[in-house]
Amino acid sequence: MARKIGSRYTAHQILGRGSAGTVWLGEGPDGPVAIKLLREDLASDQELVGRFVQERSALLGLEHPHIVTVRDLVVDGNDLALVMDLVRGTDLRTRLDRERRLAPEAAVAIVADVADALAAAHAAGVVHRDVKPENVLLDMQGPLGPGGAHPALLTDFGVAKLIDSPRRAGPRATAPATRIIGTPDYLAPEIVEGLPPRAAVDIYALATVLYELLAGFTPFGGGHPGAVLRRHVTETVVPLPGIPDELWQLIVQCLAKGPASRLRASELTVRLRELLPLLAGMPPLDVDEPDDLEPERPEPEELPADPVRRRGAVPLVPGGPGPSPESSRDTHTSMRVPGPEELAGGALGTARVPRPAGGHRPGTARHRxxxxxxxxxxxxxxxxxxxxxxxxxxxxxxxxxxxxxxxxTHHSVPARP
Incomplete structure (x- = not known):
């Protein structure tokens, strides 16, 4: 059923849902658009509406071939919406769910496009804060690039900042941030430790996405969200077998615990595109996902078959709004900043180890x-x-x-005396 969004736009059909709102296929004065309609409870938040208006010029000013352009911001009664260019294609999460992992050349080509988008945003003083496969759109009508990759466009710029900025008690209040925002698998260590997000957090998240495209799983994901957050701070990434050392060193540098050690987005773009000829023709990696570590318990005689589970991002807060069948995973969930004693739950170690096909990781139930x-x-x-x-x-x-x-050959019985 169609609905009016402000005075200039009409929303016709739902394209997807997330925890922040609903994306509609809409129509505007200049043709088809995508309309991200934020939840009604967000629209009733006057502080959020104020930030929405303040960010208008910054969001409308972001124009780049690999950024989904925001055309307009609508504040009308209970409607709070971003009107964006319509990209005819799918998101990177959908492709990853379908193919499990990508060939290195295609993965690097996609990530190079996103790095190019981040370079433009960072130059304009905008940090995305929620880089992940769900927020990367693939333009199926665009020209094919290296490895047969469709052009990638980064979307949802500014949404995390708009919705999740810390509340202030008054105009002069400077309360420290006590909550962290985002999706656990892609959170930089400095965010977990409660520091303000700078451009380097986007580089860390993008390197995590590249690792996931190559391996089929994120380097620090798996298990309870708290364990995921702790791994970001205390564990080192495990090498992926079968990729050139130049690419691996690039990933390691961008996953550095210290923000200053990571590359800038513009540097990352150049380095990735320089590696493309080296990756031409390489097949997807042949590794299996690590088994999640489980507490010790008595082993049953026969273990039941493992349930099928979707890998990748997990919500920070259980019980939040769940995605509908046509939606992507939730985003903009939050959790309090863990204390030092929680982050120190394990000594500095190594993250989950990718295993050869058919093997089980030591320490897991299946391995035991x-x-x-x-x-x-x-x-x-x-x-x-x-x-x-x-x-x-x-x-x-x-x-x-x-x-x-x-x-x-037979049994004998002794004779009686």
Missing amino acids: ADTVRRRRLLLTGAAAALLAAVGVGSWLAVSDDDPPRKPD
Whole structure:
């Protein structure tokens, strides 16, 4: 059912839903548009509406071939909406769900486009804060690039900042940030530690996306959100087998714990595009996702088959608004900043280790079950060998003491005296 958005736009059809709002296919004075209609509770927040108006010029000024342009911001009664260019295609998460992982050349080409978009945004003083596959759109009508990759466009610029800016008690209040915003798998360590987000957080998130496109899983994801946050701060990334060292070193540099050690977006764009000829023709990597670590518990005789689970981003706060079938994962969820004692829950270590196809990671239930089975087989074999050895030894002892005789062929009963 069509609905009016302000005086100039009409929303016709829902394209997707997220925790921040709903995206509609709409019509404006200049043709089709995408309209991101924010939730009604957000529209009723006067402080948010004020930030919305203040950010208008910054958001409308972001124009780049790899940025989904914001054409207008609408504030009308209970409607708070961003009117954007319509990209005819799909998002990167949908492609990743379908293909599991991408060939290195295509993955690097897509990430280079996004890095180019970030370079323009950062030059304008805008930090995205929520870079992830759901916010990367693939233009299916654009020309194919290296590895057959469609042009990538970064969307939802400014939405995280608009919705999630810390509340202030008054015009002069300077309360420290006590909540962190975003999707756990892509959060830079400095955000987890409560520092304000700078441009470097986008580079960290984009390097995480590149790792995910290559491997099929994020480097620090898996398990409880709190464990994911702690890994970002305390663990080092594990090498991916089968990719050129130049590409791996680039990923490691952009996943550095210290923001100052990461590349700038413009530098990352150049470096990635320089690597494209080296990656031409390489197939997707052949690695399996690490098993999530589980607490020790008695092993059952037979383990049930693992349930099918979707990998990637997990919400920070359980019980939030869930996505509909046509939506992407939730975004703009929040959680309090963990204390030092929580972040120090484990010593500096190594993140989850990618395993060869068919193997299980040490320390997991499946690995322990395999170990138990192997031990049982070894014990059974050893017992059989021991019994065989005892039998042979007894036969040899009897053979030395008694003359050879035929084995008994029937049972005899002694005669009575």
